[in-house]
């Protein structure tokens with residue numbers, strides 16, 4: 001593939017991804033976040049590396065990492081975009097401490113993942129296959145995502161596979177349950193997917209702190 005071809009195909013890929021994130025973001029009531037999503041992909045550090053490694057069949061960031069062992073585009077991207085959970089991991093020299101991720105970025109992350117599903121599966125896309133993807137993904141997250149945020153996504157992807165209805169109200173509901181003190185919900189029928197009650201105990205004030213828009 002010529003450089004010019006890779007240039008325009010990568011540009012088009014970003015636009016398509018932004019379109020689908022915007023589509024899901026509108027359902028979740030965050031159209032502005034959806035519109036601004038991933039603009040840093042047009043920054044020269046991110047854009048030109050990804051043009052160089054563009055193949056159309058897999059992520060240019062993955063290709064670059066395979067080639068060089070690291071990707072400056074990725075370091076730039078995760079450092080500038082709080083909708084990536086990697087943005088919220090500190091103290092790497094102590095093994096990594098994942099912080100609690102504010103609600104609005106959890107919503108944007110949901111939209112980003114669903115949009116990626118649309119890109120990879122096209123017409124085959126379904127919320128059931130997204131749940132399958134999540135069930136694999138969560139195995140990698142033990143040290144890089146707060147257990148309460150993992151649980152939030154656990155609720156969300158299960159609910160989506162079951163009810164197939166993405167709304168801000170639903171996300172808000174599960175964020176509240178995931179973040180709030182556990183004992184409140186253990187014996188509660190509302191706690192639908194709580195088969196494995198995690199060991200963490202959230203703080204009541206966390207929900208209000210992290211839910212502000």
Ligand SMILES: [Zn+2]
Pocket residue numbers: 038077081083084112
């Ligand atoms: Zn991103």
